[in-house]
Amino acid sequence: MPELPEVETVRRGLLPVVEGARIERVVLGRPDLRFPLPARFAERLGGRRIESLGRRAKYLVADLEGGLVLAMHLGMSGSFRIEVPQGDSVPGAFAHPRSDVRRHDHVRFDMITRNLAPASIIYNDPRRFGYMTLIERAELAEHPHFRGLGIEPTGNGLSGQALAPLFAGRSAPLKSVLLDQRIIAGLGNIYVCEALWRSRLSPRRAAGTLVKKDGTASQRLEALALNIRETIADAIAAGGSSLRDYRQADGSLGYFQHRFAAYDREGEPCRNAACRGIVSRIVQSGRSTFFCPACQR
Numbered sequence: 091m092p093e094l095p096e097v098e099t100v101r102r103g104l105l106p107v108v109e110g111a112r113i114e115r116v117v118l119g120r121p122d123l124r125f126p127l128p129a130r131f132a133e134r135l136g137g138r139r140i141e142s143l144g145r146r147a148k149y150l151v152a153d154l155e156g157g158l159v160l161a162m163h164l165g166m167s168g169s170f171r172i173e174v175p176q177g178d179s180v181p182g183a184f185a186h187p188r189s190d191v192r193r194h195d196h197v198r199f200d201m202i203t204r205n206l207a208p209a210s211i212i213y214n215d216p217r218r219f220g221y222m223t224l225i226e227r228a229e230l231a232e233h234p235h236f237r238g239l240g241i242e243p244t245g246n247g248l249s250g251q252a253l254a255p256l257f258a259g260r261s262a263p264l265k266s267v268l269l270d271q272r273i274i275a276g277l278g279n280i281y282v283c284e285a286l287w288r289s290r291l292s293p294r295r296a297a298g299t300l301v302k303k304d305g306t307a308s309q310r311l312e313a314l315a316l317n318i319r320e321t322i323a324d325a326i327a328a329g330g331s332s333l334r335d336y337r338q339a340d341g342s343l344g345y346f347q348h349r350f351a352a353y354d355r356e357g358e359p360c361r362n363a364a365c366r367g368i369v370s371r372i373v374q375s376g377r378s379t380f381f382c383p384a385c386q387r
Contacts, residue, residue, distance in 0.1 A: 093278035095325035110204030147276035165219030250307030265293035287352035
């Protein structure tokens, strides 16, 4: 499933086309994705201008004229394709055949960009695990998809000081706590493994051990918060991990997987120059965890 950096890469790829554009019409290939599309979905979107395109956790959030929000989740295999008259409909290189891809085009947004040029954004999803919904902006924070989401891992709001009260007293493994979306929104398995490796912290360590007795953050917790932010930033800059069939919004492949220090490197030497350990794999809560038992404590 695409993780936060992949979703952010998609957002940035769509932004130049969709921000400020007016939706002329929406064409549906089917009435549902993972869930049924909202009633009058196409009708409610037609004629509205897209004021901004943001992201919350792993959701793309399009603020529309009139206070309506279009929230979109890519699921396991969802992607967007940009079609404009003057260029290829799917620019970029592909690692997998796409000869029958249009059978999986489920939602088409035909629009006029802010430069008065025609463009179409097509949502394609072979497995149909993605979904879309419409929410009134005033109700977004309390909507079931967004209520209770934690700190975003991409800004200064994520700090040791912010995490300390959330970690205090917790005996649960650090890996499990970091994957809790109520604590950090959008942080997934790949980047938790990478951030823990950078921080030299064991995924099995109790989360509460990173908080001092007075309830303040330890230096190791401050370092973890910084490493999470930097890991996510590096992955966004690299265009995401491109695991399996994930692609960027323009169709090209990201390449952060070439930089993995821990994830999917079971049996390989630790990339910490001062360490002679071998990367191990364990299973925590049904998810693979990759770490170096020699230097991650």
